[in-house]
Amino acid sequence: MTHTVLVTGVSRHIGARLASMLAADPEVTRVIGVDTVPPPxxxxxxTEFVRVDLRSPDIAQxxxxxxxxxxxxxxxxxAPSKGAGRSxxxxxxxxxxxxxxxxxxxxxxxxxxxxxxxTAVYGSSPHDPAMFTEDTEPHEPPVHGYAKDACEVEGYVRGFARRRPDVTVTMLRFANFMGPGVDSPITRYFLQPVLPTVFGFDPRLQFVHEDDAIExxxxxxxxxHKGxxxxxxxxxxxxxQCVRRAGKPTIPVPSPAFRVLGDLARSVGLMEFSPEQLALMSHGRAVDTGRVCAELDWKPKFSTAAAFDDFIRSHDLTQGLPVKLIDWLSGVGVGGGKAGRGRAEGGR
Structure with missing residues (x-):
């Protein structure tokens, strides 16, 4: 039986939802949520909230x-918070x-x-496999931003697992979260009035609905569940397909201009395109989930397409039109099927 759970990052939506769900579980006697700022x-x-900066030794206490x-x-x-830099x-x-x-x-x-x-730890390059498994080494390991941080974090987690083999250590590599409550660089991108795209590329994207992630x-x-x-x-x-469903106009631009547009958007507080996001918007990324489904005897309730549909409906991007009708009017099939590699239209 699980008695006392500590959840970090509860000022953000997914962390707060998880902490609240665990606190309501009869097998859990206590949930402590920690972060530098309190959530609503x-x-x-x-959940009992404790204000703690993980960079300090106070978390041990x-x-x-x-x-x-x-x-x-x-x-x-x-992504860096407002007023805080990359460091x-x-x-x-x-x-x-x-x-x-x-x-x-x-x-x-x-x-x-x-x-x-x-899943950003796998990077995004024109030489990637169609699907990354957990044992696939990235062709071009991330060297920037969040993805590089995640690679370093995973290294420390593996070291901890070796030093404490008595502790069950689970590492979950999530695709981009998607859903009504998710606020992230990728969701902010789709909420812009006009969407810049990288000229010559049509990347494959993969999402996980917030409900499935929390489960x-x-x-x-x-x-x-060790591993x-x-x-x-x-x-x-x-x-x-995402763009058509969101009903947004696009501006295809060369990759250097894509980064410049992202910097301009960041300067006015809209969004940010980091180097790893630029790579994702060029080459895409997809992962195989057979291991988690077999380990947990579980299947996600939302496909990638259904997760994206729920997001655009929650923000009324379809303006009340059914998603299937939008697909029909756009002349495309239902997204989220087996699109193959589908990486680029004229560019790798």
Whole structure:
């Protein structure tokens, strides 16, 4: 039985929803949520909030004082916050994870650690396989931003697992979150009035609905599932299919201009295109999820296409029109099927 759970990153939507769900579980006696800023109280349910910066040693005191037995690390951030630069983001992601794992290593009560990672660790290049498995080495390992942070975090997590073989360590590589409550660089991109695309490329994209992501996190927090797992909705969508469904006009631009447009958008607080996002928008990425489905005896409720449909409906991007009608009017089939490699139209 799981007794006391620590969830990091509860000021963000997915972390808050997970903490609230765990707090409502009768097998969980206590959930402590930590972050540098508190979330809205209505999102936490029965979670006890503690303000802690993971970069400080204070997290060890929280784990020791509460006799934590399960840690769910949700605190990785994918883009710098307003007023904070890239260096602060890296410190939060990497140094914060190091401090958390050091506290877990010293703890006599922690027996399960779940870490949220990302499929961005595989990178995006024209030489990628059609599907990445958990054992596939990236052709071009990430060297920038969030993806590089995630690679470093995974390295520290593997080191922790070797030093504490008695602890069940689960690493979850999520595709881009999608759903009504998700606020991320990719969702902000689709909410812009005009969408820049990389000229000559039509990348394959893969999403995981927030409900499916939270269910996988809940299961791995409550059960022992040691290892690394890709998590995504079934199928893929071409960017062109996403754009048609969102009903947005596009501006195809050369890749250098795409980055410049992203910098301009960031300067006015709209969005940011990091180098890894530029690579994703050029070459795409898809992962195989057979391992997590077999391990958990689980199947996502939302395909990639269904997750995207739920997102655009929640923001009324279809203006009340059924998604299937939009597909028909656009002259495209239902997205999310087996689109093959489908990487680029005239460019690799």
């Amino acid at each position: 109280s209505y999102e936490l349910g029965g 929280v784990i020791a004082a509460a006799d934590i037995d399960t840690v769910v690390h949700m605190s990785l951030v994918s 602060s983001m890296k410190e939060h992601n990497v140094i914060g994870t190091m401090q958390l794992l050091a506290a877990c290593q010293r703890s006599e009560t922690v027996s399960r650690v779940v870490v949220r990672s990302t 996988v996190l809940r299961r791995t927090a409550m059960e022992d 690394t797992f890709n998590v995504a909705g079934d199928g893929v969508m071409l960017l062109s």
